[in-house]
Amino acid sequence: MWRVTAGVSRRFTLHKPSGSGLSGTLLNECRLCSTRSYESNKQQDVKGSRSYSAPPPPPQLPPSSKEGGNLFFKLLGFTLIGTGGIIGYAWYDEKFRSTVEQRLPYSEKTFKYIFQYLPSSRESTPERTESLAASPEEIKQFSLVKKKDTPSVEDAKPETKIGAVTGEQVVGGQKDEEAGKDEQTETKEKRDDKELDKAMENAALESILRAVLAETESAVVIAVEMQTAATKATHDHTKKLRQVMDSEGEDSDNEWLAAVAAFSAKSGTLAQAESATENARLQLEKFRTVITDGRSNADTRDNNILLNSEEKLTALTSDLNQAITQNAKAQGEACVMTKYRELLRKSRDQLKKELRSITTADKDSKMTEQQLNSLIAHAHRRIEQLQHSLEEHQKGEQNRIEAALEKQRQLDEEMAKERIKKEHKILDASFELVADQWELDQRVEFELELRQQLSRQAAAHSDHLTNVLKVNEKKLTENFEEILANSLDEQRLQFQRDITGWIAKLKGFESALDARAEVREKLRKSQELWLACERLHSIVKNGPDVSDILLSLHGDDNHDNDHAVDPEDNRARMKPLLDEFIAVLDASANHPLVTSILDSVPDEAIHRGVCTEQELKQRFQKVHRSCRRVALIDESGGSLYKYIVSYMQSLLILSVPLSHSDRVDLSELDVYTILDHAKYHLDQGDLESALRFMNLLTGEPRKIASDWIKEARLLLETRQITDILLAHASVDGLGALF
Numbered sequence: 001m002w003r004v005t006a007g008v009s010r011r012f013t014l015h016k017p018s019g020s021g022l023s024g025t026l027l028n029e030c031r032l033c034s035t036r037s038y039e040s041n042k043q044q045d046v047k048g049s050r051s052y053s054a055p056p057p058p059p060q061l062p063p064s065s066k067e068g069g070n071l072f073f074k075l076l077g078f079t080l081i082g083t084g085g086i087i088g089y090a091w092y093d094e095k096f097r098s099t100v101e102q103r104l105p106y107s108e109k110t111f112k113y114i115f116q117y118l119p120s121s122r123e124s125t126p127e128r129t130e131s132l133a134a135s136p137e138e139i140k141q142f143s144l145v146k147k148k149d150t151p152s153v154e155d156a157k158p159e160t161k162i163g164a165v166t167g168e169q170v171v172g173g174q175k176d177e178e179a180g181k182d183e184q185t186e187t188k189e190k191r192d193d194k195e196l197d198k199a200m201e202n203a204a205l206e207s208i209l210r211a212v213l214a215e216t217e218s219a220v221v222i223a224v225e226m227q228t229a230a231t232k233a234t235h236d237h238t239k240k241l242r243q244v245m246d247s248e249g250e251d252s253d254n255e256w257l258a259a260v261a262a263f264s265a266k267s268g269t270l271a272q273a274e275s276a277t278e279n280a281r282l283q284l285e286k287f288r289t290v291i292t293d294g295r296s297n298a299d300t301r302d303n304n305i306l307l308n309s310e311e312k313l314t315a316l317t318s319d320l321n322q323a324i325t326q327n328a329k330a331q332g333e334a335c336v337m338t339k340y341r342e343l344l345r346k347s348r349d350q351l352k353k354e355l356r357s358i359t360t361a362d363k364d365s366k367m368t369e370q371q372l373n374s375l376i377a378h379a380h381r382r383i384e385q386l387q388h389s390l391e392e393h394q395k396g397e398q399n400r401i402e403a404a405l406e407k408q409r410q411l412d413e414e415m416a417k418e419r420i421k422k423e424h425k426i427l428d429a430s431f432e433l434v435a436d437q438w439e440l441d442q443r444v445e446f447e448l449e450l451r452q453q454l455s456r457q458a459a460a461h462s463d464h465l466t467n468v469l470k471v472n473e474k475k476l477t478e479n480f481e482e483i484l485a486n487s488l489d490e491q492r493l494q495f496q497r498d499i500t501g502w503i504a505k506l507k508g509f510e511s512a513l514d515a516r517a518e519v520r521e522k523l524r525k526s527q528e529l530w531l532a533c534e535r536l537h538s539i540v541k542n543g544p545d546v547s548d549i550l551l552s553l554h555g556d557d558n559h560d561n562d563h564a565v566d567p568e569d570n571r572a573r574m575k576p577l578l579d580e581f582i583a584v585l586d587a588s589a590n591h592p593l594v595t596s597i598l599d600s601v602p603d604e605a606i607h608r609g610v611c612t613e614q615e616l617k618q619r620f621q622k623v624h625r626s627c628r629r630v631a632l633i634d635e636s637g638g639s640l641y642k643y644i645v646s647y648m649q650s651l652l653i654l655s656v657p658l659s660h661s662d663r664v665d666l667s668e669l670d671v672y673t674i675l676d677h678a679k680y681h682l683d684q685g686d687l688e689s690a691l692r693f694m695n696l697l698t699g700e701p702r703k704i705a706s707d708w709i710k711e712a713r714l715l716l717e718t719r720q721i722t723d724i725l726l727a728h729a730s731v732d733g734l735g736a737l738f
Contacts, residue, residue: 086100086200087111087114089196089200090111091111093197096197096200097111099201099204100204103204103208104204197299198299198300201297201299201300202299202300202303205290205294205297205300205303205305205306206303206305208290209290209291209294209305209306209309212283212286212287212290213287213309213312215283216280216283216284216286216287216313216316217312217316219276219279219280219282219283219284220280220283220284220316220319220320222276222279222280223273223276223277223279223280223320223323224319224320224323225276226269226272226273226276226277227273227276227277227320227323227324227326227327228323228326228327229269229272229273230266230269230270230272230273230327230330231323231326231327231329231330233262233265233266233269233270234266234270234327234330234331234333234334235330235333236262236265236266237259237262237263237265237266237334238330238333238334238337240255240258240259240262241259241262241334241337241338241341242337243255243258243259244256244259245340245341245344266334273327277320277324280320281320284313284316284317284320287309287313287316288313290309291306291309291310291313294306294309302433302436302437302440304433307426307429307430307433310426310429311426314422314426354378354382355375519736519737522736523733523736523737525587525589525736526729526732526733526736527733528587529584529587529588529729529732530726530729530730530732530733531587532580532583532584532586532587533584533722533725533726533728533729534726534729535580535583536577536580536581536583536584536722536725537719537722537723537725537726539575539577539580540577540610540612540715540718540719540722541612541613541719542612542614543575543611543612543614543615544574544575544609574608574609574610574611575609576606576607576608576609577601577605577606577609577610577718578606578607581598581601581606584598584725585598591728593728594725594728597721597724597725597728598721600721601718601721602714602717602718604714605714605717605718610711610714610715610718611711611714611715612715613685613687613715616682616687616708616711616712616715617682617683619708619711620678620679620682620690620708623704623705623708624675624678624679626701626704627671627675627697627701627704627705628650628653628671628672628675629646629647629650630643630646630647630699630700630701630704631646631649631650631670631671631672631701632645632646632649633646633699633700633701634698634699634700635698635699635700637700638700653672655672655676655679656673656676658676658677658680660684664677666696669696671697671701674693674694674696674697675693675701677689677690677693678690678691678693678694681693687712687715687716688716690712691709691712691713691716694708694709694712695709
């Protein structure tokens with residue numbers, strides 16, 4: 001529904017109310033996709049861009065052939081079909097519904113919202129079963145000839161016997177065959193349902209595994225990168241610390257600062273690595289849980305994707321553990337370096353204390369020979385102590401290295417055993433999968449052979465029934481000939497009655513076709529009106545084509561044949577709208593509303609044309625620049641000095657960036673602010689607001705912008721008229737259709 005609101009200067013703006021739908025839900029998507037859309041089959045002569053917002057064209061009759069959709073609509077269709085299938089089967093099977101609700105988030109709320117509009121599956125299933133069970137009887141009654149007064153074959157000749165096979169035996173054989181077929185059909189339906197459930201379970205498992213695998217891979221990659229960065233930062237800090245300990249010169253302070261910065265970077269990187277590693281472990285555990293659930297399910301445990309997922313899980317876990325091990329190794333080296341630095345500091349302090357106890361307290365006095373000898377003797381004793389301590393440390397470290405090697409050897413053996421167990425599990429799973437595949441192949445082969453045997457038995461039984469039926473054919477033929485004669489008489493009378501009814505229906509069809517032709521004629525006229533209005537709206541919105549401009553120029557007696565169109569001349573690009581308005585008036589068959597609307601069209605728009613919004617934007621650049629240069633000139637004019645000052649001021653004053661939420665104070669507006677607001681609204685495509693601001697100009701800027709204001713007002717009035725005509729054409733089309 002369209003509503004029209006009146007504004008200033010005879011403006012009419014069309015507003016389309018926004019629909020309140022359930023956006024984001026599956027039900028709304030299904031409703032939106034089920035909406036019928038009518039497309040035009042006629043070639044429209046309107047050229048140019050159609051990106052503007054305009055009233056919809058009048059609906060047309062549905063096309064006879066469907067046009068192909070693009071890739072987006074194909075994908076959307078497949079998605080809706082798959083989603084609808086899942087929802088339908090979840091409505092039918094409660095077990096499958098509970099499985100989907102456990103696996104997919106927010107599916108429970110979606111099902112509750114959709115199923116409240118659908119009947120209960122338990123109530124509708126018996127009704128469907130009864131209707132399907134009754135359909136063969138209805139078909140049988142529809143196909144057979146009426147036999148109310150005709151005796152049956154058994155009543156006519158009850159004493160007839162052919163060979164050793166009686167009619168009761170034939171009927172009993174047919175009933176047995178029908179019962180066997182029903183049993184086979186029921187078994188096949190159960191098997192198909194079971195296979196469908198299994199296929200849907202496997203499809204859901206594959207979808208979940210792919211999604212969880214993508215999240216796990218992303219988390220593990222991030223964790224490995226963060227662990228690598230932490231290892232690198234730790235090595236960098238260790239290197240800086242070693243340089244600090246080795247250097248004792250003037251640059252030691254700078255190196256200490258570098259070491260402190262490296263320590264800060266290492267701490268931050270370690271915290272990030274710990275968080276990323278924890279997230280990766282959670283994702284790996286989630287991935288492992290999904291695989292375990294798939295293995296525990298009888299329908300999905302033979303899926304090949306589980307084996308691939310287990311291999312991927314092992315590889316991701318190995319990568320993460322390797323990165324963590326490298327980081328732990330780097331942390332151990334950093335810890336050793338820290339302990340070494342602390343030990344070195346203590347040794348230096350101890351050496352300073354010993355030297356201080358031997359030497360004099362006065363640093364400026366020279367050492368005596370006795371003090372020098374004592375210092376040398378102390379140094380020799382210290383060297384001997386250090387050598388002895390070094391030997392003890394070497395022996396102790398040798399023992400520790402041997403113990404560490406033994407411990408590492410044991411750890412390697414345990415890791416090897418653990419890896420062998422994992423590989424053994426993988427091989428067992430692979431062997432079990434192969435065995436299941438072999439079992440499945442044997443089962444298929446057995447079922448195929450069983451079906452062949454059943455087919456042979458069915459063929460033998462069919463041959464037996466064929467022989468029996470051939471024997472009874474002669475007996476039944478005589479009875480059927482008598483029945484046929486009676487039936488032909490009845491059918492002849494019934495046919496005459498049907499002919500009378502068909503003639504009445506034919507007359508009704510003729511009257512309906514006449515009414516349909518009248519509706520088509522009204523639709524054609526409404527389409528012609530809409531096309532004329534659409535062409536007028538396109539010329540007002542986007543301007544005429546070059547061919548239209550040349551035709552208008554050649555049709556004018558004031559221009560010779562060699563006249564060339566300058567694309568920069570806006571007046572040369574204007575096209576009189578007289579022909580378009582005449583076409584609209586002719587298409588509307590002099591409708592009173594259209595006539596009154598066209599009477600309000602400005603003469604300048606009819607005989608000269610209007611500028612497009614893009615042309616007004618181009619002209620506004622010059623108007624904007626010129627108005628800024630004469631911003632200080634009022635209605636009384638000004639001297640040359642005032643013009644020069646105004647020009648210099650325009651160069652110094654810069655435009656202020658604006659936003660849509662800025663409030664405008666009319667008391668504080670000046671020429672520059674007005675021009676900035678007008679330019680902002682014009683850039684935003686709001687020509688009406690830009691014109692309002694330009695109307696606030698006074699003095700010399702008003703004189704300069706007067707032509708632009710006049711053209712903008714003319715464009716808005718003409719566009720307003722075309723919008724009303726388009727709305728009238730759309731309403732006319734809807735009225736003709738409904």
